[in-house]
Amino acid sequence: MKEKVDALRTKFQADLQAVSDKAGLEELRLSFMSKKGAIQDLMKELSQIPNDQKKDAGQLINMFKQEVAKHFDERKKELDALEEKRLIESSESYDESMPTESPVGSYHPITLIQRELEDIFKSMGFDVEDYNEIVDDYNCFEALNIPKFHPARDMQDTYYLSTNNQLLKSHTSAAQNTIMRKYGDKLKKNGRPIRAVFPGRCFRNEAIDSCHDNTFFQMEGVMIDENISISNLIYFMKTMLSEVFEKDVTVRLRPGFFPFVEPGFELDIQCLICGGDGCPSCKGSGWLELCPCGMIHPNVLKHGGINTEEDPFKYTGFAFGLGLTRLAMMKYGVKDIRIFNEGDINALSQFESK
């Protein structure tokens, strides 16, 4: 029996070396280990062996069987490793620097800046409102304390329409009256302060050049409550502008005249480029004029139904107007205002989706 086992071992070792893939290995395994395999054949021969030798012979075969099983496992691991190596070697190493092509759209820059501002204001408790482009004389002027013969109402500045006393709104302030009427009840009955911003498109009859357009975007904001003060106005302006420019901006107020605020201010921010030392972009002054604002004029609050003739100062508030078009120009470094309205796909597609 020992000779037979040795012979089989020799054959096994030769065959095992000859095997080069896993299929061959499995075939070889079956030819030795299966119920019809060579080892089983040896087992069958045990019956013809004298009883006193059976035990040794059986042990011999079992040991051989374990030995074979062990070699199979090892050979299998070897072949697995070879296979892995082959797969790795045969796989392609990719060039990530190859150009990729996926179509991207673009938002209008006004949409981008408007969303950014709306987010900031919303986080400060301001409602975002929408308003018509066509308004009437009352909302655009009368309700805003702009007297009948004010130059702003002249034909050469404002686009009046062929319809009944209507015009293209010349400023977002035209929405103030409507906002006050919309939220006035909640203020007076529930003490819910009015906080709202209203972005919109405005129109003024101007010759178009790289700095002027007859169609432009503004965002107006109001806050009205019982004790709103100039100090509050400064706080909100500073906080909001610091968010917009993502740094702590220094603001200053100086007198500015607008019929719908009193006192009225021009708000300047310290130049973001030179930090106030003076540079070409702030024309050497260290300050940039950014946004007109002020305490809402008592007549405007009266027109909006917020205060009564008897108690014209019960509620106070502030209002401000941001030039969205101008902010977008500052933020994105746009030098020519005309790209906003002229639909040049090469210019606008640079404001890719993000």
Added chain:
Amino acid sequence: MLISMNWIRDFVNLDNEDLEKLIKRFTLSTAEVEDIIFKGKDISDIVVGEIISCENHPDSDHLHILKVDGGDAIYDVVCGAPNARAGIKTAFAKPGAQVGEIKIKPTKLRGVISNGMCCSEREIGISDNHEGIMELDSSLANGTDIKTIYPIDDVIFEVDNKSLTNRPDLWGHYGIAREFAALTGQPLKPLDIMENPYTGDAEVDIDIRNKDLVFRYTSVRIENITQKEALNEMKVRLYYCGTRAINLLADLTNYLMLELGQPMHAFDGSKINKIVVDTPKENTKFITLDGQERDITTDTLMIYDNDTPVAIAGIMGGLDSEITDETNSLVLESANFDGVSVRKSASRMALRTDASARYEKTLDPEMTMLAVKRFMKLLFDVDPEAKITSNITDVYVKKYPEITVEFDKAFIDRYTGIDISNERIKDTLISLGFETTENNGNFITKVPSFRATKDVSMKADIVEEITRIYGYDNFSIKTTLSPILPAKTSLLRKEENHIKDLLVKSYAMNEVHTRVWQDPDELKNLGIEIEDNVRLLGSSDEQGILRTTLMQSLLPLINKNKNERPEFSLFEVGRCVEGTKEGNLANEKRHLGIAMYTKTDSEKNLYFKAVELINTMIDELKHKKPSYEKCEPVHAWQHPKNTSKIIVDDICIGIINTLYPTNLSKIAKNAKVVLIEIDMDDLLSITADELSFDEPSKFPGIDYDLSLVMPEGIRFENIEQCWKTKKVKELKKVSTIDVYDNGKVKSITLRFSFENPERTLTSEEVQHSIDIILANLKELNVELKMQ
């Protein structure tokens, strides 16, 4: 407007102030300063020099060789001025002197050394005169510094006129001086004036016929005026403030206007008998003193001498009654006209003058009398021989009411959010000319006449006066005590944002903004006629007509960009106007317009991409499926066969269409365009379906595929009805597996998925439903495609 600090210092002591700092504070408290100019910094070592001798230069036909006595020495000077001659005294720049940008040093001119330079007025910066060298008073000592004769050193600053629109009192130096007085706490000095010495009973004959447009007319007659030139100081100030010196009387009226803000007009006394102020009965012509003929309408206020027009009130005088060098008598006008009327007349004639710019700010009528007395004082300083030959005749037609404002400290505290002391409040108001009394924090203040014409009338106005002088830089920065409540994004904004995100991110479209009116030229390029609509007033023909749809803007943009990309889509959320509604009001609409363009793909593919987009949009926003209904084109550019209504919940929310062949061919031969226009407010009005949740069935379903041959002329939505019946049970979903279209045969393979949440379905049950579907299909003549 240019302001001279020398002039300001006539009225307020600023000796201890840093002028530049003070002027910057003026920006923060009063009005925007655009520029500060330091005059005389570039002028030094220019003295009175006497030309002792003057000889011709041997090598030049115009140069002279002079000997100039500069006080300290005799200088040899080469000079080209035509008026250079022995015996005159002139402004002499010694070697080492600074004359503007020129540093004087010995220079050879045609072979002769010149040690210095004789200067013109322009060279030392006090006028535009460069005709010759200055000729100074012979009594001046040689070597006297020119700066002691002319007030060359000055600080001039320019105020942005726009920031003065509401401040009529700041249109003269005296008003500005009052601001500086308030800012520094120095008193404002009263104006030097002259009372009328005339004691007779002669008056200037004044007849105000149009009393609506005149507040006040004050006048005096002065004769025997012999002097022709204003004082040096006055001339330099006028020049520094942007006005050219002309002659004594014109200079005086200009000076008064720049000092007090009161425009004045001096008529030649020999030409005026009776002043009449009225509007003309009919349109007429009038030649103003600049020699231009002007059209005068019947609402233009005029000044007449009896019946002869002599001036456009508040704007400009006439040529015939103008002061000339021969004038030795005058009738002085110091008047106050209606601001709106002056502005309208000036803008109609495109003749905006320094006078009209002031009148339109609604000047204080109280000023006219003061201005006359100040004029007399300044005139008699120069010409003591002049004779006043009338009383000051004053016709005060309309007075502004006096305004008194009462307020308390609590009000100021509440409005400002800070604590400004009673004393500070009172002092500030008084320094600004408001007579103010205070008792226990209760204030009564009288608005001065120069602030009462429109600017200050109520408590809020008083707050501004106090706070601007207090300085906004000194405010604390405080948040409000108002409750914080969540702000929600409106559905309108949510939908708009959602749609923009979808179009930009999933469909790679480019967002645009376009103008709200139709561009006739651009549209003509596309063969599109302008559609009549609401228009801009004053526009003509086809210009200024508002768009009726966004397509009138987007189609031209497709055309404009067609060579930039083989395929692109533009969209806009914007406004258009669909004619008028009740009350002749514009019917403004908020639309979404999408214009899709390709020259590489088929129109059909583009169209179905558009349909898919709409379906996706409606699904995402409303969890609904739109239906489509072919309709007659509404606009000329819409294709008769492929223009369809987009319908959700029985509401037509928009239109999808291809382009009319003729218009399409104008863009490009192989162009394809698909347009979508959706009414955003109609879309907004549709209620979104709630998202519902079905527990996924634990039991396997059965799928059944059918391939249908689509008959000609039948729409899929009709075929759909075959399984949208209650008889078909347990049908969970129908999905499209394949669409086949070879141009002749069109077929669609659908997968019908059946499912029951409680048990496994049997094939018999499913077959029953399939049989019903097949029977329905047969009725519509829809055949099955043989596999």
